[in-house]
Amino acid sequence: MNDEQQKIWNYLNQNATGYDNKKSSSEIRDALDLESGGPTNEHVRDLIRDMIFNHGSLIGSLMFKKGYWIIINEQELENVINQLNKRADGVRERANVLQKNWDNRDE
Secondary structure, eight states: OOHHHHHHHHHHHHHOBSGGGOBOHHHHHHHHTOOOOSTTOHHHHHHHHHHHHHHOOOEEEETTEEEEEEOOSHHHHHHHHHHHHHHHHHHHHHHHHHHHHHHTOOO
C-alpha cells in the first residue's frame, strides 16, 4: 500500500470497524487531508478499490448507503457480495436488452 492507502487503512481500523461505524468518502478525505479527485471523491474511492483488489483489504460499501467500513463478520460480507451480484446482474441484463434492441432494430 502507498502512504495514502496506509492512512486510510489505519483510519478505518480506528474509526470504521463494522457497518454501523461506516465513514463516507468525504469524511475519510477530510480526516486525512486527501485530495478528492472530483465531486464524488474519485481519488479516495480509487485508493480504496485498489486496496481491495491488490492489498487484501476487507473494506465494505453498499450502494446508496454512503460509507466504507472494515468488514467484521460474514453477514456484512454477504450483504456486500449480494449487492455487488445484484448490480452485476442488472448490468448484464441491460447489455442483453441493448443487444436485443440492436438485433431487432429497423434498418
